[in-house]
Amino acid sequence: MIAELDEVEVSYGGRAALGPFSLSLAAGEIVALVGPSGCGKSTALRLLAGLEAPQRGEVRRDAAPGETAVVFQAPTLAPWLSAAANVALPLELSGLTRREARERAASALARVGLAGREAARPAQLSGGMAMRVSLARALVTSPRLLLLDEPFAALDEITRRALADDVLALWREAGPATVFVTHNVEEAVYMASRVVVMSPGPGRTLADVASPAALPRPPGFRTTPEFRESVEQVSAALAQGMAAA
Template identity: 75%
Template sequence: MSVAALTDVAVDYDRGPALGPISLSIGAGEAVALVGPSGCGKSTALRLLAGLEAPTRGEVVRAPGRGETAVVFQAPTLAPWLSAGANVALPLELAGMAKAEARRRADAALARVGLAGAEAARPAQLSGGMAMRVSLARALVTDPKLLLLDEPFAALDEITRRALADDVLALWAASRPAIVFVTHNVEEAVYMASRVVVLSRGPGRIAGDFAVEGPMPRPAHFRTHAGFRAVAEQVSAALAQGVAG
């Protein structure tokens, strides 16, 4: 069953074609990585899947209703005037939930990402990694059917990045939303996804679609497994070919 699907979709901006035409279907509970060079339209594809943007041509079909899609951006994108707890409660309050109940669920979501006790902190008081976790908690608090992540860890150091990747996988294993995340890091894509889709240089078309075998969440040392290396090589090759065009 498909959660969101793009059929022969293309997007043109004023400066020229940005994406496609591509067709891409995201199945329920699937974890899909979207990989491609800068400017290939990865983020545009994500906004189409989120319903935040309309395509110039083609058709977008989305199953999730209002409040069932969540997006995590490259920056934490928190409201600086709200505490961490209030930031996470925001989607629930906007949907009309009573404040006390929204805050209670927000505190639980913060605890899930390892930030119990940080409810009252303001974004300015948090490190980059902690702010990103708050952003993740805000995405999870609505229990989304479709979770979209736009290069969520690009601005973080390698250790924080890997820790957060494992967190996302653990959270995915707990409630199994469909996940689509954009990255230009091949290893991160293969590590976090059950399926890696490679886009060619912009306007992006699909240059490869690979299944990644292996248990989720990933076992220790998964990055050194032969299977992991093999898929990473295939993705890199497809990426190189897509860039050469």
Template identity: 45%
Template sequence: MSGTETLDAATISARPPLMRLDQVGKTFGRDVVALRGMALDVRQGDFISLLGPSGCGKSTALRLIAGLIHPSAGRIRWDGPQELGVVFQEPTLMPWATVEDNVWLPMRLKHRSKASVKADIAEALELVGLTGFEGAYPRELSGGMKMRVSIARAMVTKPSLILMDEPFAALDEITRFKLNNDLLAMKEKIGCTVIFVTHSVFESVFLSDRIVIMAARPGRVIEELTVAEPYPRTEVFRTSAEYAAHCRSASEALKRAMGEPV
């Protein structure tokens, strides 16, 4: 594990490239500019948070990267393998399918039989701590557990990039903290890259090594912060002076982005 290594800005910027947004813009209708001139280099192993107020285009950026919509300006280039996993704000499970069948879905759509991927499903469920719940239906699970199934489904294919759109916003704080801790552990284990949309300063500082601050009307990137604190980060980090300092600078950057006096 790379846990005791130090993490600095140079290490982060030396990671191999995965994909790049090149002055990407998106306009809905004639004049609703959802995103303008977004440039972002995503490198393998990054944990990037897109942080900003509502309407800053962070969800639009995510949908562009996912290929659900196409840029009106600029382009998106992949340097590494283009394999995606997605986690939405809602768990978005199929209510008629068991936990196991929900996690099977990405493989099933690639025509893989359940028997042939049984081990992958079991591994993904173990990763999110839901071993033993294979046969349960989503309605039998709590909100946090449903979100864990959703994460297992995103990770089961071992994608190169996982997109998360405010996945924990609807959960209570205790569950959210626990899932934040566990998410970092899962990321370490499968070694993927994450782009995480959030409007919580605390969440973005705790989770990510790069925070992209965005502003609204029109949606755009204001600045990027680096949180060069080593992983694994635990509860200890949450109460440290470094954490508080990063939270302060992220808050100030966010205020600048919203045009408020710091």
């Protein structure tokens, strides 16, 4: 077990935002969280990251803060730094020499398909490229726990699909336990070993749908009956939760 939420509850300004909600994450597992806006998906991610604490329940983490990486919906890159400097930043903050950090940053950028763009500033990169830099920065520290908060939401469908495959390829290399928050049901089923469907806020678990195939996905997986069946199962759970709200 890398991280676990045990009957956690979170309220903001007296309004319940999450829970009771439980989630266990095993080493090397990819779990997607889906649910309507305001159901507490991002709150659950912040609890797992150690960025906030619940009012009730318990958060257990085997991954230390330095072994956890978070990728947000916006790339959150420093605009005055190059791609290489952005990726190297967490390494330099951890005490590595600038030379070693930059070497590892260049390697990480190459892994996400950005070799030769080390000197580019964020403003010189497309949205997909900027997100790849964010992924490289998250993975350069070799995290045991990777948390992705709707990282593809602002991207077009072709770029989203390409980045989904990139994330799965990187996961295959490093194997971090991963939680992926998304509104896109097909994206969740494609990327995760299981999909946790959450109710309208305060979010609770409505369904936990296991993946029908091994990760990373084989070519043409999106067209298989198994994929479509899982998508329909997740969609039906979402619709049922909305109707009951």
